[in-house]
Amino acid sequence: MEIYNTLTRRKEKFIPRQPGRVDMYVCGPTTYNFIHLGNARPLVFFDTVRRYFKFRGYQVRYIQNFTDIDDKIINRAREENMDALALARKYIEEYYRDAGALNVLPADVHPKVSEHLPEIIELISTLIAKRAAYVVENDVFFDISAFPEYGKLSGRTLEEMQAGARVEVDPRKKHPMDFALWKAARPGEPSWESPWGRGRPGWHIECSAMALKYLGSNFDIHGGGYDLVFPHHENEIAQAEAATGQPFARYWMHNGFITVNQEKMSKSLGNFFLVREILEKFPPEVVRFFLLSTHYRSPLDFDDEKMAAAGRGLERMKNSIRLLMEALEQPGREELNSADEEFAAALERYRQEFVAAMDDDFNTALALSICFELAREVNTYLHNNTGAPCRAALEKALELFRSFNEVLGIFRVDEGTGRILIEGRHVPGGGLEEPLIELLLEVRQRARAKKDWTTADYIRDRLKELGIILEDTPGGVRWKRQ
Numbered sequence: 001m002e003i004y005n006t007l008t009r010r011k012e013k014f015i016p017r018q019p020g021r022v023d024m025y026v027c028g029p030t031t032y033n034f035i036h037l038g039n040a041r042p043l044v045f046f047d048t049v050r051r052y053f054k055f056r057g058y059q060v061r062y063i064q065n066f067t068d069i070d071d072k073i074i075n076r077a078r079e080e081n082m083d084a085l086a087l088a089r090k091y092i093e094e095y096y097r098d099a100g101a102l103n104v105l106p107a108d109v110h111p112k113v114s115e116h117l118p119e120i121i122e123l124i125s126t127l128i129a130k131r132a133a134y135v136v137e138n139d140v141f142f143d144i145s146a147f148p149e150y151g152k153l154s155g156r157t158l159e160e161m162q163a164g165a166r167v168e169v170d171p172r173k174k175h176p177m178d179f180a181l182w183k184a185a186r187p188g189e190p191s192w193e194s195p196w197g198r199g200r201p202g203w204h205i206e207c208s209a210m211a212l213k214y215l216g217s218n219f220d221i222h223g224g225g226y227d228l229v230f231p232h233h234e235n236e237i238a239q240a241e242a243a244t245g246q247p248f249a250r251y252w253m254h255n256g257f258i259t260v261n262q263e264k265m266s267k268s269l270g271n272f273f274l275v276r277e278i279l280e281k282f283p284p285e286v287v288r289f290f291l292l293s294t295h296y297r298s299p300l301d302f303d304d305e306k307m308a309a310a311g312r313g314l315e316r317m318k319n320s321i322r323l324l325m326e327a328l329e330q331p332g333r334e335e336l337n338s339a340d341e342e343f344a345a346a347l348e349r350y351r352q353e354f355v356a357a358m359d360d361d362f363n364t365a366l367a368l369s370i371c372f373e374l375a376r377e378v379n380t381y382l383h384n385n386t387g388a389p390c391r392a393a394l395e396k397a398l399e400l401f402r403s404f405n406e407v408l409g410i411f412r413v414d415e416g417t418g419r420i421l422i423e424g425r426h427v428p429g430g431g432l433e434e435p436l437i438e439l440l441l442e443v444r445q446r447a448r449a450k451k452d453w454t455t456a457d458y459i460r461d462r463l464k465e466l467g468i469i470l471e472d473t474p475g476g477v478r479w480k481r482q
Contacts, residue, residue, distance in 0.1 A: 025063045
């Protein structure tokens with residue numbers, strides 16, 4: 001397995017700190033709003049990385065933090081006339097709804113800044129003792145001159161970093177690039193006691209402290225969006241390594257930006273889209289499929305047509321799974337003939353190609369193309385065996401879809417049986433009834449997207465009269481028979 005390491009700017013063979021185990025830390029959201037699609041890309045991608053390591057037999061410890069103390073949270077709390085920590089708790093709960101809809105599994109630990117002040121204060125104290133940080137009045141700054149390797153992650157010189165950064169002018173700093181570890185308390189802001197007076201931690205120190213607490217030095221993978229390379233991850237390295245004298249993380253992984261019309265999606269440009277809004281127009285599995293359809297280090301351009309195309313592609317894969325399940329409900333042969341053996345050999349080839357794609361820096365785009373090849377192979381096999389296909393061959397194909405989905409997470413599965421669910425239910429046979437219901441649901445979703453509530457309600461009410469009950473959930477619309 002090879003991983004592109006931002007730190008060395010090349011692909012490297014993956015060698016874990018401990019054989020058979022992978023320890024990962026991924027930067028989570030700052031909880032002052034609903035997550036947008038740009039936030040969702042690293043959440044989905046690194047969830048897929050974690051799933052793939054488990055698929056390959058590793059034990060995985062996965063940590064993803066919540067930033068619940070930050071200037072943005074404080075400013076938003078003022079706007080909403082709320083306590084800052086209460087506002088953060090509100091959006092953490094909303095995060096779980098959106099992440100769950102996208103089939104992102106919970107981390108093993110979701111540490112919050114507000115619950116790790118002792119660890120943060122201890123780390124700052126260590127940096128002061130090692131003369132890598134200094135106190136000015138009630139503020140504490142990191143002294144970048146104490147860490148000669150500063151800039152090694154971004155590959156930029158101090159002059160380049162200073163020119164490209166929004167450096168807060170503060171004459172008390174020894175160097176303009178020195179950054180805050182502890183900020184003195186200000187009126188109306190949350191604050192905690194510390195050896196330097198009441199205050200709150202700076203942004204960067206939180207991840208260093210929490211990663212060291214849960215994973216220790218030299219853990220395997222630190223991940224996040226490319227926008228975090230500098231200054232956040234650069235500063236994390238400086239703090240952690242200045243304090244411990246050990247490498248912080250072995251591999252640094254960063255996903256590319258989401259773009260809209262080739263421009264980076266951002267709040268400042270006003271071109272960002274909340275996941276909650278996108279899920280009103282597109283099913284969550286389509287959104288996840290779209291986010292994995294391009295290699296994680298490449299930019300991913302967003303628009304409705306690309307999402308619709310992703311939906312059409314996913315539907316083709318669903319149809320193959322439907323056909324497999326329908327065939328397995330019919331009588332079939334138990335013995336294998338030469339055509340069945342060729343089919344089984346093709347399935348094994350796709351499994352090997354899927355592993356090779358994911359082993360090559362987690363190439364989900366190629367892995368998805370292999371899923372489509374598998375779907376075409378299944379369709380051809382079923383077309384050529386309309387009488388009585390071999391049950392063992394069918395079951396092997398369905399198991400291969402299931403194992404690929406364990407990694408990609410583009411379909412839900414029944415927790416009890418492990419069987420793939422499509423649109424939130426098992427996919428039995430059923431002629432045209434189910435496809436027609438799904439078509440009506442798609443028409444209704446389009447009406448809702450256009451705020452055509454009359455049409456949307458009419459479809460819901462008419463289906464209810466026919467014995468079909470719709471449930472609008474955060475994960476999309478579900479239906480069941482009355």
